[in-house]
Structure formats: structure tokens, C-alpha cells
Amino acid sequence: MTGFVPLQSEPTLLPETIGRVLFGSELAVWQEAIAAFLGAFLIANIMLANAGVAGPWAKRKITASFTDRIAVNRIGPAGLLIIPAAAVQLMAKELIIPDGVDRPAYDLAPIVLASSALVGFAVVPMGSIFGINLQLADPETGAAYIFAAASIATLGLAMAGYASNNKYSLMGGLRAIAQNIAYEIPLVVTAASVILFTGTLQMSEIVAQQAEPLVTVAGITIPSWFAFVNPFAFVLFVVANLAEVGRNPFDIPEAPTEIVAGYMTEYSSIYFVLFYMGEFIHIFLGGAIITTFFLGGPAGPVLPGFVWFLIKIWAVFLFTQWARSAVPRVRIDQLIEIGWKGMLVLSFANLVLTAVIVGVML
Incomplete structure (x- = not known):
């Protein structure tokens, strides 16, 4: 395809490459x-x-740019040293365990939240750099695996809310459960419309089929990214992903004006770091899923595939931060109504329409 570098047909997975380097064939x-x-x-x-x-x-x-402020600029060049400074500051704080918490659920909740996102990256095709393919595994059920791994985060939020022995935390946990159920179904159903086009759950195949040219205009070839093939599904998925990662207008489980900080109100020190880190890892996992299903995976011109993968997931992150700065929060009843009466209906309509189109094409 002109200008784009698709993935190899059968790339060597990262563990295989490491094994050959260390131990031979x-x-x-x-x-x-x-x-x-x-x-x-x-x-x-x-x-x-x-x-x-x-x-x-x-x-x-990013938030400062959207709101005409300066943000961090005192610690290191462009404020970059705030990264290690914040890590040391948070981890050096005392870990306070409130009376009456339900342990070990209280201790396991932040670990479950952070690790559920990390294990999801096991099947994501991140492209290659220096000739090394950065994908851990490529099972035939990769798409089902990544959604199953991402959904485990809901368990961590529920555990934190229940175990904290705090009514605001409990309310945040219950809101998280209600929100994730309401928007996970449209998310998976919309992804199923992509799977109907590709006929496979294997992540590398979903990416490979988007490498085909869609149309050529003035000598420029537009690839068959599903964001171009089915923009309606792309918009549905991006909106549902905002709810899954808890960004405006769907940040109800931790709404500070209503329930302090929701499910993580009673967490401090390293436990808070895990919650905070897990939140951003989930945003990047959502970006990786969007990139794989709708943006051609790591395919792109000139630059290595892994660089394009990073550019795309950071673009999704930028969008989530724009939503956080620009879109007002909805009420919990409005959130549930949007999910069940709006997103669910539209996602099934998209699935049926896709099935009809695929049936006619075949």
C-alpha cells in the first residue's frame, strides 16, 4: 500500500525473539x-x-493549555522533574489504613485495578522497532481476551468501594459498577461490528486487514482503517471508551463535588499511586484498543510501527484530556439513561446494519 507500512504476515512474537537471543533456536x-x-x-x-x-x-x-494556565514549570526543564518528584512524594507518605476496612479486599483493590490493564497489553500488536516485533502473544481469541482483561477493573473498583467502610466510597464503587455495565455492552457490541468485517478475533489479523487500500485521491492512498470504513462505529466506541476510563462527562464514580473522591477516598501513599497509575494505564489500554480496531494498529508512513502506535494512543489520551477540560459532567441518572437508552440501542443498530452490509458484500 502506497505510503503505509503494514505488519509482516507472520511476525515473530517478542518472547520468541528474546528466547532466540538468549538461548538459541x-x-x-x-x-x-x-x-x-x-x-x-x-x-x-x-x-x-x-x-x-x-x-x-x-x-x-494539557489541561493548563485548554484552560489558559501555565501548570508545572518550576521543577526541571518544562517541569519534567515533577515526574520523579511526585513519585517520591506520594510513596513517602504514610499509608493510613482506616478502622473497620475489610482486608484483604482493601489491599487487593488497587493491585487488581492496575494489573487488569497491564495484562490487557499482552495481545496488543504494537508494531516493531529496530526489527523487533513488540507483541507478547497473538491468540485466535485475542479480541475477547483484551475486553475480558479490561473488564476486571470493575471488580477492583467494587472491592475498593465496599472494603473502605465509607459510604462515599461505597457509592463510588456502586456507580462504577452501574457505569461499566451500562457502557461495556455497547463497547463490546460496537467492537463486534469490526469483527464482522474481519471475520476473526485475532488482533494481528484485524490490523492486517486494515492495511488494504480503501480509496486513492489525488495520488494519496487512504487505508481501510475502520474509522474510515465505519465512522459511526468509531464515534460510538470512542464515547463508550470515555465512560470506561472515567473521563468527562462520565467521571461520576469519583465526582469530587458529590462523593469526595469516590472509591479511592480512603486510600493514601502507595495504594493511591496504584489507583492513580491504574487510571492512566486504562486510558492507554483504551487507546490501544481504539488504535487496533479502528486506526490500523501500528501502521503508518515513514516512521517505525511502534512510534506510530505511541502517537495514536497519545492522541486518544489527548482527546480524553480535552473531554475532561471541556465537557461538563452529567448526573448519574443521565449517565445511565445515555448508556441504556442511547448507546446500547445505537450499538445494536450499528451491528445489525454492519451484518446486512457484510451479508450483501459476501
Whole structure:
């Protein structure tokens, strides 16, 4: 395809590459386990580094730009040293455990929230850099796996709200459950319309089929990204993703004017860091899903695929921060009504229309 670099037909997965470098071509079971662990460790740290930049620094700078303020600019060049400074500050704070909390649910909740997003990246095709393909696994059920992994976050929010022994936290947890159920269904149904087009749940195949040219205008080839093929589904998915990651107008589970900080009101120190970090990792996981299903994955001109992957997930992050700064919060009853009476109906309508189109094409 003119100007775009699609993925290889059968790229070597990251653990296989690491295994060959360390142990040669024939690997024992324990060697495969070590290679898989090292690959997972690398991918996890890449995403944690992105979340570490986004939380303390990028979020503040972007919000300041939208609201005509300066934001952090005193600690290091452009305020970049706020990243390690904030990490040290938060982790050095005392970990306060309120009386009456339900442990170990209280202790496990932030771990569940953060880890559920990280495991989702296991099947995401992130493209390649320096000839190395950055994908841990490529199962035939990859799409089902990534949505299942992302949905585990709801369990963490419910655990935090219930275990905190605080009525505001409990309310935040219940709101999170109601919100995620109301918007996860439209999210999955909209993704199913993409799967109808591709005929597969395998993430690499979903990306590969978007590498075909859609139309050529004035010598410029537009790829078959599903954002172009089905823009209605793309808009539905982006809106539902805002609800899944808790960004305006859907940040009801932690609305500070109503329930203090919702499910994480009683958390401090390293537990708060895990909640805060998990929130941004989930935003990037949502961006990775949008990139894979609608934006051609890591495909793009000139630059390595992994660079394009990062550009696209950061573009999604920028959109979520714009929504946070510009879109007013809705009430909880309005949120539920939008989900069940609006998004659900539209997502099924899109699925039926897609099925008809695919049936006619075949």
C-alpha cells in the first residue's frame, strides 16, 4: 500500500525473539518461561513509563493549555522533574489504613485495578522497532481476551468501594459498577461490528486487514482503517471508551463535588499511586484498543510501527484530556439513561446494519 507500512504476515512474537537471543533456536520449557517473563516485563515497563509521564506532567500541561494556565514549570526543564518528584512524594507518605476496612479486599483493590490493564497489553500488536516485533502473544481469541482483561477493573473498583467502610466510597464503587455495565455492552457490541468485517478475533489479523487500500485521491492512498470504513462505529466506541476510563462527562464514580473522591477516598501513599497509575494505564489500554480496531494498529508512513502506535494512543489520551477540560459532567441518572437508552440501542443498530452490509458484500 502506497505510503503505509503494514505488519509482516507472520511476525515473530517478542518472547520468541528474546528466547532466540538468549538461548538459541531450541528452547526448553523453563527457557520459554524466562523469555515470556522478560517480554512481559519490558512491555509492562513501557506502558508504566507512558502512564508515569501522563499522570504527573502531561495531564497538567494539557489541561493548563485548554484552560489558559501555565501548570508545572518550576521543577526541571518544562517541569519534567515533577515526574520523579511526585513519585517520591506520594510513596513517602504514610499509608493510613482506616478502622473497620475489610482486608484483604482493601489491599487487593488497587493491585487488581492496575494489573487488569497491564495484562490487557499482552495481545496488543504494537508494531516493531529496530526489527523487533513488540507483541507478547497473538491468540485466535485475542479480541475477547483484551475486553475480558479490561473488564476486571470493575471488580477492583467494587472491592475498593465496599472494603473502605465509607459510604462515599461505597457509592463510588456502586456507580462504577452501574457505569461499566451500562457502557461495556455497547463497547463490546460496537467492537463486534469490526469483527464482522474481519471475520476473526485475532488482533494481528484485524490490523492486517486494515492495511488494504480503501480509496486513492489525488495520488494519496487512504487505508481501510475502520474509522474510515465505519465512522459511526468509531464515534460510538470512542464515547463508550470515555465512560470506561472515567473521563468527562462520565467521571461520576469519583465526582469530587458529590462523593469526595469516590472509591479511592480512603486510600493514601502507595495504594493511591496504584489507583492513580491504574487510571492512566486504562486510558492507554483504551487507546490501544481504539488504535487496533479502528486506526490500523501500528501502521503508518515513514516512521517505525511502534512510534506510530505511541502517537495514536497519545492522541486518544489527548482527546480524553480535552473531554475532561471541556465537557461538563452529567448526573448519574443521565449517565445511565445515555448508556441504556442511547448507546446500547445505537450499538445494536450499528451491528445489525454492519451484518446486512457484510451479508450483501459476501
